[in-house]
Amino acid sequence: MLREKETRRQSEYEIVLLDELVAQDHILRKIDAAVDFSFIHDLCKELYSPDTGRPAVEPELLFRMLFLGYLYGIKSETKLAQQVNENIAFKWFLGLKLTEKGPDHATISANRVRRFRDNNIAERIFDNILQQCIEKKLVGGNVLYTDSTHIKAKANKHRKALIIVEETPKEYMDELNAQLDLDRKTLKKKPFDHDDDDSTPKGGGKTRMASLTDPESGQQNRDGKPDGFYYSEHRTVDSKHNVIVNVHVEPANINDTTPLPEILREIEKRLGHLPMYMGLDAGYHNAQTAHLLEKNGIQGVIGYRRHTHKTKSYGKYRFKFDGEHDVYICPEKHRLYWKTTTREGYRQYFCDSKTCAACSRREACFGQSTKRRMVTRHVWQDALDCVMAFTNTPKGKRLYAWRKETIERSFAEAKENHGLRFARMLGIQNMREQCFLTAAVQNMKRLAKAFSLRFISLRIWKSQVLFLQNLGFVDGLGFCSCKTWDLSTV
Numbered sequence: 001m002l003r004e005k006e007t008r009r010q011s012e013y014e015i016v017l018l019d020e021l022v023a024q025d026h027i028l029r030k031i032d033a034a035v036d037f038s039f040i041h042d043l044c045k046e047l048y049s050p051d052t053g054r055p056a057v058e059p060e061l062l063f064r065m066l067f068l069g070y071l072y073g074i075k076s077e078t079k080l081a082q083q084v085n086e087n088i089a090f091k092w093f094l095g096l097k098l099t100e101k102g103p104d105h106a107t108i109s110a111n112r113v114r115r116f117r118d119n120n121i122a123e124r125i126f127d128n129i130l131q132q133c134i135e136k137k138l139v140g141g142n143v144l145y146t147d148s149t150h151i152k153a154k155a156n157k158h159r160k161a162l163i164i165v166e167e168t169p170k171e172y173m174d175e176l177n178a179q180l181d182l183d184r185k186t187l188k189k190k191p192f193d194h195d196d197d198d199s200t201p202k203g204g205g206k207t208r209m210a211s212l213t214d215p216e217s218g219q220q221n222r223d224g225k226p227d228g229f230y231y232s233e234h235r236t237v238d239s240k241h242n243v244i245v246n247v248h249v250e251p252a253n254i255n256d257t258t259p260l261p262e263i264l265r266e267i268e269k270r271l272g273h274l275p276m277y278m279g280l281d282a283g284y285h286n287a288q289t290a291h292l293l294e295k296n297g298i299q300g301v302i303g304y305r306r307h308t309h310k311t312k313s314y315g316k317y318r319f320k321f322d323g324e325h326d327v328y329i330c331p332e333k334h335r336l337y338w339k340t341t342t343r344e345g346y347r348q349y350f351c352d353s354k355t356c357a358a359c360s361r362r363e364a365c366f367g368q369s370t371k372r373r374m375v376t377r378h379v380w381q382d383a384l385d386c387v388m389a390f391t392n393t394p395k396g397k398r399l400y401a402w403r404k405e406t407i408e409r410s411f412a413e414a415k416e417n418h419g420l421r422f423a424r425m426l427g428i429q430n431m432r433e434q435c436f437l438t439a440a441v442q443n444m445k446r447l448a449k450a451f452s453l454r455f456i457s458l459r460i461w462k463s464q465v466l467f468l469q470n471l472g473f474v475d476g477l478g479f480c481s482c483k484t485w486d487l488s489t490v
Helices: 004-009 027-034 039-047 059-071 077-086 088-094 105-114 121-135 173-186 260-271 287-295 353-357 381-391 394-401 403-417 428-471
Strands: 143-152 160-165 206-211 218-220 228-238 244-251 277-280 299-302 320-322 327-329 335-341 346-350 374-378
Touching (some): 027 088, 039 059, 039 121, 059 077, 059 428, 077 088, 077 105, 121 260, 121 428, 143 260, 173 335, 228 260, 228 428, 244 428, 260 287, 277 394, 277 403, 287 299, 299 381, 299 394, 374 381, 381 394, 394 403, 403 428
Parallel strands (some): 277 299
Antiparallel strands (some): 143 228, 160 206, 228 244, 320 327, 327 335, 335 346, 346 374
16 A cells, blocks of 8 residues: 555656657657558548538547557457557557547447448558558568468357358359360360359359358368358568568458459559569469469469378379370379360379279279279369479479468467457458458558668668768768778777
8 A cells, every 4th residue: 555655646746748758669659750641631531521510530540549459459449448548658659648538439430330331441551551661662572472361250150050152153264164175175075065064053052151140251160270250361471571462351161262363463453563473382282373373474382282082092193194295104104095174174094994904003003993093184283283393493492481481470470469360340341451450550560660770770870970980081971081991090
């Protein structure tokens, strides 16, 4: 319990400067000095009426407040409003007086619903912060890494129902169908009727489990992943300073490779060009992804994944492909020839049934119900082989090894420090807001770090110039005042 004298001291008047109460090396000082937030006012200007109603809270103040919540991982906006009124550094960052109260949490919610709901404000803020990173030369743009992470939706996994959803054909289907027609023509077979193929939903669509709490989330039920309803954030980072250059949000039941074409379009829109190299983990190890990268002039660096082989018979990896003769060679040096191509885009290579019947390894090669061995190869497998050949080179290995230092570290930072492990609100629009503002805050930290390093370098340079000036080696403007420096005299 405080003594009476110490209690009286708490009621004394004292003249203080708010600026003196915030440490000079505080992260909020660095962000305020490095980032230009003035664009927020112009961005939201059209959403406010200049002459109707009471004066509104400045939008820059509202978003600075939200940035504090994401920067310090404060998930509750009620708690954030409380922290603003109690934390001196927060007041300094928001431009509030020492005794001035910050906006109420209901003000943030009301503006989100009434003004910012359908305007993609969070994404536009992210784009502007990214542009500032580009202007400060923090983005190289040549080597990018893309991956996805799951974010727990604000939904009870036991409150769910089975629904029917209509599946849309994948973007590459038209290109794949053209390749199938070419294959069928080469084999002198009748082309497929693409109006009646497997890509068209039948019987009303496909059944999926949906959450009754957050229907826009997706149920995740994959090996090594937790069961429940989640969102997937597909993030792309630059290798130079780990700046986030793109964010894309989907329900977790969407395959990671499905939104990749749209992600590439978003990257090109934000950077003005596509990268030279793109690093992806083993989850993207398929021919469709490799073909997409090759078509866009991107050298892929993809992790290797041996696909599941459940039976006891020989796996496909035991068969070698001879590209010159377009045949597969089995372990017994017999040839498998291309006979047909399936609707899914896989060429089927068969061995002669008489050859298989007389083979000494027949029982180990395929089951009793089959008369000959068959091996499949995707029509775009050549693109995947080229990607894997580059990945296995010394340069490819270095690029892939750097992946864990970039995209994995970016996700870990977002989840551990900025609250991205759990969704704060319901719905994919709110999830997009959370992901974009989290990414924007992380990019602000990159800007603050770069600003600090340049400030320190400038201070060191000035001290060195002053030292040499005192010795007579440089003039007052920092230019060399003699032709040579004889450091032996120092």
